[in-house]
Amino acid sequence: MTIPLSQPSIGEREIEYVARVLRSGRLSQGPVLERFEERFAAYIGARYAVATSSGTSALHLAVKALGIGPQDEVITTSFTFAASVNCLLYEGALPAFVDIDPPTLNLDPAQVREALARDYAWDRGCKRLINRESGRILKAILPVHVFGFPCAMAPLMETAREFNLRVLEDACEALGTEYRGRRAGALGDAGVFGFYPNKPITTGEGGMVVTNDAQLAQVCRSLRNQGRDDDASWLRHTRLGYNYRLSDLHAAVGLAQLERIDELLEARERVAEQYSLALADVQRILVPWNPPGAKRGWFVYPVRTRGPQAGALRDMLVAGLRARGIACQAYFPAIHLQPYFRQVPWSSRRPLPHTEIAAERCLALPFFPGMNPEQVAQVCEAVRQGIAEAEQRLGTTKLRREEAARATG
16 A cells, blocks of 8 residues: 555664563563553553553453453443454453444443433342343443543443443543543543554553552453462462463563653644644545544544445445555444344344444544655545545435535525
């Protein structure tokens, strides 16, 4: 591709930090990992951080440490990466999908309240919600800060407190995102981050659990290391665990990246501003909602097609951009419509119209901190050309003009 979808920003600092670890001979479970965890926790504003081999493993550890299991349900969104839900399925829990808020693409707190009133009964004696259909216990809310835009955490936390629910933030796409002056990931009982190469900072592969709960952090540390007891002998295992450790080599890259976090986030914001300005007058494209006062940690630059046959237009635009050597990706596909998920016996199959509309209209354009204005301009021109070609093939140009004329009187 002429312009890739993403590209990590790796400099001499990252190379030097990795070289230091190699020269030290301490490649795993060493001091660099501890330093990365400490500094990451401080940046997020949490007391504890537990590094893992991936964002998925971080989420799995948090689900398990929160005691979410086979008799439980968790309210979450279907408009997210599959790992968000897979980590529930790993433990036998089921998602209770709730629709999204169209402007933000995040879990809609009002829809959450409606789902609780409609689908669950309050067990006063045990202080828990029970699904009227499945008999499962509603254990938690799992909000995902989709594309780095903050969820409306205040009403979600209020609901969680009222109904004795845990809150696990999937902030894998939201490093640097803030909600009412606090960083995403530090608002619930636990939060998780991912460090894949397309994320705001990368470790190659890696993730992090953050929490203010000492017991939760201790359990996650044990689980990531084969269930080993940190307070006892080296080969004492107190629970069934996993090999979810992050090496010091990966942590060295993360530490160097974290020291550059402001620079990297500012570079992403500049690219996003260039896109939004250049695409503002493209009628068939809806640029990301970013109201004044919002603090988005830009992960990708997602746009949505709109107007007649918007879904078909999106697919044709993706094909047109790729034909021009410009990488792009249609996502997220709705999880509840994924082939593998059709075999999952999830209950409360309530309609998710906004989720399905977003899934058929969203696409991510090339986006990375080193992207220059010329590349942004090239992508935007290709978007304009791709839309024009698609409208001609779909025969929607005349229809759109007629609709515009009616709208203006």
